[in-house]
Structure formats: structure tokens, C-alpha cells
Amino acid sequence: MNLHPKNTSARTVRPVRRQQLHENVARQLRALILEGVLSDGDRIIETALCAQLNVSRTPLREAIKTLIHEGLIEHRPNRGARVTKTTAKEMRQLFEVISGLEMLAAETVATSIKPTEFKRLQSLHDKMAMHHAAGERDEYFVLNHQIHLKIVELSGNPILVETHASLMTRARHLRYQALAGQDRWMEAMEEHNGIMKAFEAGDAALAGRLMKQHVRRTGEVVEATFPGP
């Protein structure tokens, strides 16, 4: 038998996901922050968390480092780590950068999307529209998020996907989605309609412009409704 699975013809078998402890810890810690169990500015005491998670300090520290790079945690030498305090302004700046990335993605997608891909995207869009019409807020937001991710994915640029994902994690720090009111919800749905039409027409410039405006607007609304400084 071949020791190197990659060289076999088997497409169906994929290497088992070899989890490292620190990855698990990072995921859990991330969840704790996103779910608000740990809130902004909270000090993270290594030994205390170690006891709770039942791991030693080494993997925890590695996980902390991961979240630092994701921007969820801040760290001062010899003074430990804290959950990043995000201000309204930073939130807008975050969306500003995301708007640049998604604009790029939208332009690429409008130029190069294949019929089957477009159909799949359209079906997501339709599903979202349904939830919107039905007033099902949570389901709407899940679909909305998926669509944005999908568009970035369709750009076919892994570096774009990765960069975008990292920033999105920070943006989801607060459940900002819940903050937007009815008006913005309507508006956003319209913007999505426009973007889909631009895709269909293959109008890259338009798709890019609309996407950028859409995300930027979202950021402005988030900034305006953001609690704290």
C-alpha cells in the first residue's frame, strides 16, 4: 500500500483533519469572545483559562497568539492579554477596508462568473429575499453573510478570501447585524438586487461600485448604532 495518500487516485478520500490542541483552544476562545462571554477589555489570565479549558499554558498561549493576529485580542508584554476594545470608528474603518476587498471581488465576479455559479448565487439570493419578505431576520442575516462570502470566494483569489475572512471575524465581534433597523434592512435588500443585476449584465464597474457602497453603508450604520465610544 502506498504510504502517501496524495499520490493515489482516490479523490474521495481526504486526509483526516489533524487537529492540534491549540487550534481547538483558539476556536473555543474565539467563540467565547464572539458570544460575549468574554467582553471587551476583559483581562485574560492564562492559568485561570488553562484550568477551565483543561490544557496547559503552552497551547493556550499559542491560541492567544492566533487571536492577536486576528485582532480579537490585544497584548502588552508582561502585562497579559485583553479582549480588544473596538470603537465605533474602528468598526467603520474595518468596513471601509472590507468594502475595498469586496469591490474587487465583485468586479472580478461580474467579469468572469460562469452560468452555473451564477445560478447557485442567484438561488442563495432568492432564498435571502424570501426570508426578507417573511421578516425572518436571523435567517436573512445568515444568508446575507453566506452571499458575501460566496462572492469573495468566486473571485478565485485565495489570498483575497483569506484576508477578507480575517477582517470579517473582527467585524462580527459584535452582532452588529442585529443593530440595523428596518429602514436599513430594506435598503440593503435593494442594494443586493442591484448587485445581482450587475452580475447578470456582466457590468464589472457597476457591480464593484454598488458593492463598495453597500458595504460602506453597512459600516456607517454600524458605526452610528455602535455602543460605547
Added chain:
Amino acid sequence: MNLHPKNTSARTVRPVRRQQLHENVARQLRALILEGVLSDGDRIIETALCAQLNVSRTPLREAIKTLIHEGLIEHRPNRGARVTKTTAKEMRQLFEVISGLEMLAAETVATSIKPTEFKRLQSLHDKMAMHHAAGERDEYFVLNHQIHLKIVELSGNPILVETHASLMTRARHLRYQALAGQDRWMEAMEEHNGIMKAFEAGDAALAGRLMKQHVRRTGEVVEATFPGP
């Protein structure tokens, strides 16, 4: 006496830069990769590097983690770390993303740059033009890099600066600058002239478009002249 130096009038005393070991190690390791001492695909054996750098494995592993997040190193569980092998295609994709970010920066700068800032930028530009005219390649490229960084900085968006910086590190993986020929050099200088004019005119759309094209073109040239796959 006040325990908090920030509140004193003393502007002259600033807190000492408290270096952590792993930061030093990360810097050195980064340099080793960028300078080509460690080349693409090279395995990184922790104990061996530890001996060379005279540190224990813990800070080295932390430094490795940092470079992983920067994209300079890849890592497979239980199989150690390797210097990332960058393909020509990935290089173009990298510049693609950078073009999106710099476009955003250029648009913002064109809208909001202050006269004094513009003057400073213009002086950098002029200096670069001089080196260009004099055929001083290395000096030209240093200035060129500084100008791009400056424009991103002038956007006033720290998240943009940070994201951009991280991607630029990866882009500098190879001294791609040296690869571009005389033709591209001429062309790039012209593009920079156009961008500066757009800034002066306050034409955000134009500045953004020109910047995007400029960076994208750079990426294409890099892709074309890139060694390896």
C-alpha cells in the same frame, strides 16, 4: 511625583521599547527568508535554528507562528514548518488584493489630503523622479516603496495600513523589483505622475482607478518575470 509619565509635561522621556525575545527572533527569521538565506520550501528544524539563534524552542515557535500568519511560512501538524513556496500566480493574486487596498487608499487621499501632506508626498515623488532620471535603480525602488506606504498611511485608516503592510511583506518575498525591465520602469514612472496629478486635482475616482491599474500592472509584470512554476 506623578507615577504616570504620560501626564507629566516631559516630552523628552519616552517609555523604553520593551522587546520580547520572540519579536527579535521573528524579525531575524523574517530577514533570513527575505534575504534568501532560507529559500522557498526549506524545512525549518526547530532545534537547529534554536542553536544558531541561541534561544530555546518556545520563543522560536512563537516567532514561527507570527511568520505563519504573515504567510512567509507554512506549517503542517507534526511535520514542521517550511518557507512558503510562492508561485507566479499567487504573486499576481497578491498584487491583485494589494491593488484593491491601494485603490481605496488613493481615493481617500485624493478626497482628503491636506496641503502640507501633499507637499510632503510631492517631494518624495520628485526625489523618486530624480533617481529615475539618473537611472539609480535601487534608490528609485526605495522611494517608490515609501510613496506607496505613505499613500496608504495618509488614508488615516490603521486597519488598512496594517492589512496592507502584511501583504506587502509577502510581496517582497522575492526582490521582484529587480525583475522589471526598462520599459516597465518608464511606464511605472508615468503612472505615478498621473496619480499625483489626480491627487492634486482632488479627483478620487481617477486617482483610485490609476492606482489600481498601476499596482495590477506591477503584479502582472512580476507574474510574467517570476522564476519557477
Added chain:
DNA sequence: TATGCCCAAATTGTATACAATATACAATGT
């Protein structure tokens, strides 16, 4: 010769021990 198995060496992953640093609080002097 080729294949599969098993073991040993090398290497990475995790836990723990020790050192350096920061923080809180009591002691001291003014």
C-alpha cells in the same frame, strides 16, 4: 526484486519548572 512490517532516530507537540516582570500593599519617613 518488491512488499509489508517493525523498530529506532529525529522531530514536533505538550506540560511543567524556573526566571523575569508587574502589581498590590504594607512600611517608612517627611
Added chain:
DNA sequence: ACATTGTATATTGTATACAATTTGGGCATA
């Protein structure tokens, strides 16, 4: 009482020890 200094404690940073995993080679077997 107030500010300053000294000391104990808590916490982080680094080194080392131990466990788990991978890798490569020898050897038996067909």
C-alpha cells in the same frame, strides 16, 4: 496624611523535560 520605597504575591516569559508522531531503513517474506 501624603508620598515614596521596599517587599510579597501574582502573572507572564523562557527553558527544559517528557510524550506523541513522523520518517527512514533494515529485514523477513513472497
